[in-house]
Amino acid sequence: MARASRQPSLDAPRGRSGMLSRNPQPSRDRFGRFSEAFARGMGTSGFLIGMTVFVAVWLMWNTFAPVELQFDPRATNFTLLTLILSLQASYAAPLILLAQNRQDDRDRVQIEQDRQRAERNLADTEYLAREIVALRMAVADFHADVVTKDVLRTELRATLEKIEDHADGDGR
Numbered sequence: 001m002a003r004a005s006r007q008p009s010l011d012a013p014r015g016r017s018g019m020l021s022r023n024p025q026p027s028r029d030r031f032g033r034f035s036e037a038f039a040r041g042m043g044t045s046g047f048l049i050g051m052t053v054f055v056a057v058w059l060m061w062n063t064f065a066p067v068e069l070q071f072d073p074r075a076t077n078f079t080l081l082t083l084i085l086s087l088q089a090s091y092a093a094p095l096i097l098l099a100q101n102r103q104d105d106r107d108r109v110q111i112e113q114d115r116q117r118a119e120r121n122l123a124d125t126e127y128l129a130r131e132i133v134a135l136r137m138a139v140a141d142f143h144a145d146v147v148t149k150d151v152l153r154t155e156l157r158a159t160l161e162k163i164e165d166h167a168d169g170d171g172r
Contacts, residue, residue, distance in 0.1 A: 032102050039099035042092060055081070 041047055058081050062070045072080035 029102075032098060035095040035098040036102060038092070039096045042096065055085075 058072070059078065062072045062078060062081075063074050067073065072078050
């Protein structure tokens, strides 16, 4: 991140040159969106309950049903169920990882935007602090030059006393 070599201006906030770089268009990555929806679905209690019911029904059917109706008999150690669950797991893991990678990318962008926003807020705060100091200095200068009624009365009394002392000194 290269900074400009020009002299900073003290009468304007710093950090106004860069805007947040947002892409206003939604992502066109359909497979990525699918993987996020898939991972979101697999992370629910509904999926876990449904999968548990599916496996329980599968096991009970192939254990207690008549042998001619069993399509994955217990005698073969439920080979088809094992194959289906392995296939589901082999697809689920990469899809979940892809969804996590996409979320990490979004988090990185959000962190960068938060950092830029914090820099702008700091620049604005420093600018306002400089403005407040300048106003305080101007008010202090103005206050030192202002002649209040009390100061004027004191000066007039001192002058009147000098005049009276001078007049008393000449009249003797």
